[in-house]
Amino acid sequence: MSYVVLARKYRPQTFADLTGQEHVSRTLQNAIDSGRVAHAFLFTGARGVGKTSSARILAKALNCEQGPSTEPCNVCHLCREITDGTSTDVFEIDGASNTGVDDVRELRDNSRYLPSHSRYKIYIIDEVHMLSTNAFNALLKILEEPPPHVKFIFATTEPHKVPITILSRCQRFDFKRISLARLMARLREISTVEGINISDSALAMIARKGDGSMRDTLSCFDQVLAFCGSTVADDDVATLVGVVDRRLLAELSAAVFAGDAQETLQGVRRVDAFGYNIRQFTQELIAHFRNLLIIRSVAKPEEILDLAEAELTELRQQAADQQPSDIQRRLTLLVQAESGMAQSSFPRLLLEMALLKMATLQPVLPIQPLIERLRQLEAGLPAAPRLSAAPSSAIAAPATPSRPSPRSRPEEPIAAPAAAAPVAAPGTGGTWERFVEFCRSQNPILGGALEHGSPVQYTQERIEIGFPEGSFHLSSMQDAENLARLRRLAADFAGQETTVSVTVIRSVEQERQPLSLAEKKSREQQERREAIRREVLENPVVTEAIRLLEGEIVEIKEL
Incomplete structure (x- = not known):
């Protein structure tokens, strides 16, 4: 007997089996229970989240010998025919290969006839957005006034390509991406049934590779089992799946936070030695720092981050001693480096430069305590000259000390403006x-x-x-x-x-x-600037602010 892949072997057969789509299951079951089943449905969402499976389950629930019922029995010959794809009254049509208007006209003409032995004649059109404009137009009339024995179920990953005239005649159901925790739970159930020995971290890597798609996740799991057999090692999964080991991300970020430039560059060397794509690793590192930032910024990060409980605990421990502002500054450097890699021939160099900046980044001091301390200094120094005593001044962008006029002689004092000779x-x-x-x-x-x-x-x-x-x-x-x-x-x-x-x-x-009057004005302005600069440099409040902020005065500008 030929091998059946996991995605087909464990395909949902009832609404209860659908993972992560409870909002769709409940709505459809309530519609069947109350007798309010529409004549046309549109299932939208990412690939592999259960659209076609839900269409088959709905077809079985409507045509089941025990129904219409909220759950198909999967025992009667009608349910089995739909499951096997041999039913003469349930048609699964690929919209990508039946795009012409003639195909839809044939469908429309055949839909007028009563089903052969089922309750409803059901048409499931997958990737319906691939139909041509004329084919959509041919569907309009029968969608608006369908025979009572016909139901249409459309599935698509790109609902924006479906004409609005079709959308307005359908009940739309949006299928969500499946969370990492739900994918891991499903993988754990399957591994238990299959007798597979695998760790939660390996399941997390496989589920993350699936990116919210149950079919992609099970296909990846199938590939891992083919490589590892019944005992799956974490390193084998990381190598096969091609994802970056979480331990490497944790070690590299720990070196950055510790300011250890040596260990930081060693981490980049290991990444390159493992053969990881540098840009892909940078994207993984960006996601890692984003997780750290969210953990330090919100009270309930588990509601935002799609992470396993063990991963969340580990990230909490690493982010505990870090300020959100420091993490955000480092994250900004990483994003800038990643965006530059698309046009660079030296992605490793860009990553190393960014990580070195991140490792040597000075922590940001909270501004409010500094302001309070400066106010206390001002209050404790009543005799100190204030900046407002002379014309107002502020610290701004670089200034270059102007050269003295060639006519000025050191031994001759410059006359005041009022007595300018x-x-x-x-x-x-x-x-x-x-x-x-x-x-x-x-x-x-x-x-x-x-x-x-x-x-x-x-x-x-x-x-x-x-x-x-x-x-x-x-x-x-x-x-x-x-x-x-x-x-x-x-x-x-x-x-x-x-x-x-x-x-x-x-x-x-x-x-x-x-001297000309223009030269006298220039001399006066220079004298004024130097007087204000001396006043600012001698002000104890400014001196203390420079010491606290580890800054320097680059220009004095009058306001």
């Missing part, structure tokens, strides 16, 4: 600063250019303005029209005719000439 006018005109301000009010462009000139000579009768050789302002002020405008403004300001001339200041002569 203006050349006083002998008449009623006033100082050079007032003259420039007057010109700016009358002609902003001309006044702006004068700010960059040095008052080589400034009297009521004569004004000589110097500009650096080759500068834009020199060529602008040497223009005949601009010079004429400047002479008129000087006469208006002094109340008499004034001689105005523009001269060239060569580089060797610059240090001997008076």
Whole structure:
């Protein structure tokens, strides 16, 4: 007798046998019990979760000699024919190979005839989304007004591809992915019946490989039994299934949390030596850190994580001493490394760099205690100068200390802004600063250019303005029209005719000439910045904040 694979041998034959789909079983049983069975059903969900099996069970429950009943007897000849696939009144059609409109028209024409010896003629169409548009259109009329002896059961993994006109004529049931615990429990039942000696950790690896699909899980279990026989070792399962050993993930994460760079890189070496795909291992490691983060972030992680009880206990122990913020920062580094592996030729290098950063990551200090401590320091130092005493300042992005002006001499103190050595006018005109301000009010462009000139000579009768050789302002002020405008403004300001001339200041002569207003403003701003910086650096509150946060001041910026 030929061997029957586990997925077929242990296929559910009653609603009670369905694993993880109790919401579907109860609804269908209640519909049968109350006589409210619809004429068309749509079963949707991932592969291998029980859609087609549920369709067969429903067909048996409706056509059973003892029914319609909430559970088929699986003994009468009608139930056995449906189980064996030989019933003349229950048709299982593959939508992928019967996509044409002619196939559906033939189905529609045959559905008008009464069933040969059953209660209902039932059509089960698997992968119904593969039908063509014309085939769907041919189904519409019979779905809207079906004969009383016909039931349709559609199954699909992609319900979004089914036209809305079909969906509106069906009762839709969404099948869920089966949880890891339910898959493990089912595998344990089968291994007990089959006499297989296997550990819970091996069952967890097989169930996790199934990814919520009972059929995929049983197919993987079949492969493991073919390789291992009646005694299954954990290492053999890990090798055969191709999943990363949970112990390796635990050891590597423990080395990261301990800050052991040597052991961390040794873990990567072991991963590479085992022949694991580096990117796949990184994804497993991301899932591992995600589990740790959820365990440290929520009160009931078992309701969120699809893990076995033993795995959950082990993760709880590992995450007990870690802060959620630290785990999250490390998880972010892993995700960034994994996303870069798709375009990189050095996935191992990316993983090693990420793990080294994770191992050397400094823990984040809680901000609230630091703020409270700074407040206490401020309260205990009433005589200390506060940042608000001068114009407000804050710590921001890098600043470069500006170089002193080439004209500044160390032995000469810089004059204050109010006494910036203006050349006083002998008449009623006033100082050079007032003259420039007057010109700016009358002609902003001309006044702006004068700010960059040095008052080589400034009297009521004569004004000589110097500009650096080759500068834009020199060529602008040497223009005949601009010079004429400047002479008129000087006469208006002094109340008499004034001689105005523009001269060239060569580089060797610059240090001997008076500063321009623009240079004075720049000097004043530099002096102000340095004064504020000295105040901030000498403030004990700021000094203590830098010590606590292990930071540094990179720029002082006035607010």
